[in-house]
Amino acid sequence: MALQLQKELNPEQADAAATISGPVLIIAGAGSGKTRMITYRIAYMLEQGISQSEILALTFTNKAASEMAERIRLVTGKPMNKLTASTFHSFGLSVLKRNGSYLGYSKGFSVYDQSDKMGMLKSSLVELRIDPKSEDLYALSELISSIKTGRLQFSADTSEYKPLFKEYNSHLKLYNAVDFDDLIMQPIALFQQFPEILELYRKKYKYILVDEFQDTSIQQYQLVKMLSCNHRNLCVVGDDDQSIYSWRGADFRNITNFEKDYPECREIKLEQNYRSTGTIIQAANTLIKNNKNRKKKRLWTGDEKSGIIALSHPEDESEEAEFIADKIKEVMIKHRLRYDNFGVLLRTNNLLTAIEHAFLSSNIPYKVSGGQSFFQRKEIKDIIAYLRIMANLDDEMSLLRIINTPKRGIGKTTLQFFRKLSDQKNCSLFSAITASVHAADTGIRESIRRNSSELIDFINSYREQLFSRKKLSTVLTSMLTDISYKNHIISEHPDNDQLAQWKMKNVDLFISILDRWERNPDKKGDSLYDFLGSISLVGKTEPDQEAGKVNLMTVHASKGLEFHTVFLAGVEDHIIPHKRSLEENPDNIEEERRLFYVAITRAKNNLYMTSCRTRKYMREVIETIPSRFLEELPSDLIEQPGEDTVADVESAANYFDQMRQRLKAGVP
């Protein structure tokens, strides 16, 4: 059955979907049916006889990648097991897994996340005899990242960190580990050093598509360019107005670079919005017009002016949360909606708690995406560290993590001794401990030698089992029993049994995730290495297809999603736009505005914004100021409860004035 692009898509979408060879730049406004277009485009390619294995589709999140494959499967009715749809990072990981040995990585190398990275930085500083407390670790990790990706060069005031940079990288190598930046930079290095490997990838992936192109970094674009510069079948899809990841290296100038690199490219704009009511679109357009740095486009919709945008000013965050809870119930009944038609969006994760409390006490089912990932939780990271050290004996960060979890009687001093030894012999910590427990004259006390020796034997024995024929989940379960991990959890929370129970539930959940992964017939023959790889890049908790729950998330996490009714909480200056963001660079105001734009355009029908008058921050209650972006919205579109429109606009203006006075007076 032939696909009928003209019937399924509007003329621009159909044009974009049918243009499968040569470079194409598609500017797709919010809600313009981008995903639908991409789905049909790939389905159409397959219909034209291009095989799945020749297509590389790069997306921004794992969720987007799996959804893309699923949608194509639904349209074509065929399984998509040969299609490569993944994030840049997981693509990079797969390249390294296959070819890492060329760069000196051995099988089972570890992938370090942000917190591992911080830990590495801290110990590198100690090694260089710099007090970690005197440094801003977060800023340092950004610096390291920028240098590594070539975004920044060492300058006069940063050159003092050259040794740190060197130390950090050589330790990564020593631990047989890579960080997130390496997942992009090492494949590039590999392709540069071994053109014959690059050639293989070029031959394989004849058609490349990049989604969320505005959020790719210069390096990610470089990687794509390397792969596609011969056949030039590169399609990039993006919207500069929704670029919200510049802090992570995203550079929407890539869009202009693309036009330069591929002068023959076709450019197609999707500007018709199918998602939102006219009110929402008008507000969004008015807001984003204030950004100087953007491509000309104007989103339009057939809808005239239905839908609601409302603003209210609760006293504090608990009143705000209650308002949202009550409003959800009210709107749900009025419009006969389900809970999952609602999205509650927040600029920062710490605004989450108040909302969760309110939802719990008014029995509103909800799910949180974003925030701390399941795999980032302490108890889960502990278990992963056990698996990682067994997969990769050089993995020092993991060894350090588990060495006294639970307590094993190996303390600071002993550890220092071992680390010094590993440094002297330029070997891994694990080898250093092994050597020292077997040496005749160890220089350590007998009881400690015994403890350490037990640990080494423990790791070796379970390592062996994990690579035997046994089921991983079975081995893991017996290992956790062996170390009485659950008792450890209980002893960590002597006065909070509920928390301990919750953590144990997480542990069980992890085991069942492993179990399910092992049972998956696609993963047959895969090993512990593959499992660790597969979880190392999973950001958020997988959306368990849980229907019937209110969606609670950060604005960043909401990109690409839509809800009948959206709540945007904490619409206050210092939150959105965020204080720190502006402190870093006043130009960030445009990115903050884009964030606000993304939030607004998630709404199909209604948008309820709340701006508290006071808010608790850390320990103190502070007076807040309504977000400056509120003034950029057309005031006649905004309802404020309990007042008629004219008085409303006036009082809002007054309110802003008062607040500005207060701000000038120096009241925070």
Add this chain to the structure above:
DNA sequence: TGGGATGGGGTTTTT
């Protein structure tokens, strides 16, 4: 020397 108790400080967003 290890481990518990006590006090200080703090994440904007995430692959």
Add this chain to the structure above:
DNA sequence: CCCCATCCCA
């Protein structure tokens, strides 16, 4: 409010 670091005791 919670997590981490340091200090001090056993």
